[in-house]
Amino acid sequence: MKAQSTFSLELLKNIIARNSAVPGAMLPVLHEIQDTVGFVPTAAVPLIADALNLSRAEVHGIITYYHHFRQQPGAKYVLKLCSAEACQAVGSAALAEHAKATLECNFHESTTDGLFALEPVYCLGLCACGPSMMVNDAEVHGRMTPLQFDALVQELRGAK
C-alpha cells in the first residue's frame, strides 16, 4: 500500500466517478480511496453521498461499520496481529503483549513516531502456522515469536 497523506478533492472525485457506475459501488469506492489516500477522509463523505444518491449519514454509517476503513491517516506500517482462536492456541496473546510492550502502544494505537500501528485481526487463514500477522494488508508472517517480531520491527525501521 502506497499511502499518501495529502490528497486533493479532484483525486477523490475521480475515484468516485470511476467507480460509481458499478453495481454496489460503495465498497469499491471506499477501497480505492483508502488504498490511494491511506484513509477515507471526511471530505470524501459528501462527495460519495452525492454521487451514489445517499445521505451523508448513510455514507458515514457504512464507513464506520466496517473495521477495515480508517477515517484518520494510519501509521506507515500497520501491524495486524491475529487474535483469533487458532492463534490463541499457540500463544498469540503473549505475542500481542510483547508487541505492545516493545512498541509502547496498545491495539488501535500508533507509536509516537507514527511509524507503527497495532491492530488485532480475527483470522488471516494461516491457522496451522500461528501466531500470524500481516503488515499493511499485504505481507503475511507466520510462526511468529517475540524474537522474530523484534527482527521484523527492526527491519521495517531500517527501511524507513
Added chain:
Amino acid sequence: MSVTIFVPSDSAALAVGADKVAAAIQAEAIMRKIDIKIIRNGSRGMFWLETMVEVATSQGRIAFGPVTVADVSSLFDASFTSGGKHALALGLTEEIPYLKKQERLTFARVGITDPLSLDDYLAHEGYVGLRNAIQLTTEQIVQQVTDSGLRGRGGAAFPTGIKWKTVLATIAAQKYIVCNADEGDSGTFSDRMVMEDDPFVLIEGMTIAGLAVGATQGYIYVRSEYPHAIAVLNAAIATANKHGYLGNNILGSGKAFQLQVRRGAGSYVCGEETALLESLEGKRGIVRAKPPLPAIEGLFGQPTVINNVISLATVPVILAKGAAFYKNFGVGRSHGTLPFQLAGNIKQGGLVEKAFGITLRELLQDFGGGSLSGRPIRAVQVGGPLGAYLPVSQFDTAMDYEAFAAIGAAVGHGGMVVFDDSVDMAKQARYAMAFCALESCGKCTPCRIGSTRGVEVMDKIIAGKERKKQIGLLRDLCDTMSNGSLCAMGSMTPYPVLSALNHFPEDFE
C-alpha cells in the same frame, strides 16, 4: 537439461519465507551454473513442512522441507536437484502418508499445479466438468448436483441442488451467482487455499452454476484479509476471459457468464449470506430477515445462488465424474468429502480432504500427530468461532453432519482448532461472547445486547462473584440467544459457551 523446482506461493508458505527461499534457490543455482526452472505451485497443505520445496525427477516429485534460506546452500551441496540425500529430504511427495491417505476430489490439483497456468489446469482434468455441463440441459445440471448429495460446505449443510433448483425455477430477467469467500472462521483456510492454489476450479464451478440456473453475472466476495487470494483470482479471471472460459460466449456455447471479485472490509458477519448480499449492494453488512430466501430475492432483489467456495469448487468434479462417483464417498446423509483443516496447537497442521465418516481422533492423531506443544490435547473447537468445544471423550465422534448435531456440535466448515491442557475454558467462553459483541451486526437484540451481557456475566464468573447464580444467568442468556437471534452469529455463539461450560465445568469453579 533444466531441472524443475517447485516452491509454493500459498500464503501459508509466504508467511514462513517461501519468497526468500525461492530467491535463494535461484541465486544459488546461478552461482553454481545449474540450469533450473522454478515453478511457484500451490501448497500441498502440509503446513508444518512449509516451505516445502519439490524437485521433479523421473521417479516423480521429491520433497524437501521445511526449507529455510539457511538450508539452500546445503541442499545444493547434497545435489538435491538430482534427488541427493539431505536431512530435510522427505522422499516422493505422493508417498508422504499424510497425503497418500487422503481422498482429494475438490483439492485434486492443489499443490501440484501452477495456480495461474491454464495449461496446467487443462492438463489435470480442468474444465472437463464445464464441457460436460454444456451438453446438458439446465435441469440436468441441477439434477446432477442434487444427486451427488453435495451440501453447503460453508457450514449450514443445506443441499446445494435444492438451492439451485429454486433459483432455476424462479423467473427473472437477471439472476446472480455469488460466491461466499468471506472465510472469517478461525481454524479454516480451505477456501483461501482453493482461491490461491487452484482458482480456475472455483471459476469453473461458478460458470457451471451460471449455466445451470441461467445466471449471467457472478461475484466472488473475498474478505480483505486475503489480499493474495484476491490477486490470484483477478489474474485467473483475466486469463479465463482471454481464452473464452468466461465472457459472452463460453466455449462457443452462446451462453454468457461474467465474473468479478469484490473485496470485503473486515466484517465477520458478512460471512452470513444475507449480510454478504447487503455488503455487495454497497450497504452496511446487516443481516436480512428470511424469507424471502436469497434464491428468490437475493442480490439486488434478484434470484441468487449464494454458495461457499468449497461447494462451488466441488461442482466441477461432480460434473466431470458423475453424481454417483461423488455420492459414493461419505456416510449416512453426509456424502462426498470435506477438506478438514487441522489448526491451532497441532504438530502436523494442514489440510486433510477425506470422505465423511473419519473420526475426530483419527484426524487429530493419525494426521495431526498430537499437539504441537507435546502436552495432552484438552479441547478441540470444531467449525469455527461458533462451533462447540469438544472434550477428549467425544473424539470418537464421526465427522458427519448428523452425528455432530446429535452431540450438540456442528461440523461446519470442517475447521478444527486444537488446544492443549494449558487452555482456560472459561476464558474461551468469554472470548466467544466478546467476539460476538465485537462482530454482531446489531440488528437483533439477543445477539447485540446478549453478547455484551454475556461478557459481563463471564467476567463475574471468572472473578468468582456469585458463580452459581451467574452460571444460571449465563444458561438463560444462551437460551435467549439460541432461540431469538436472527442468524447464526447470535444463535450459535452459545455453542462454544455452553460446550465449554458443560464439558469443562472445573474451569468455571
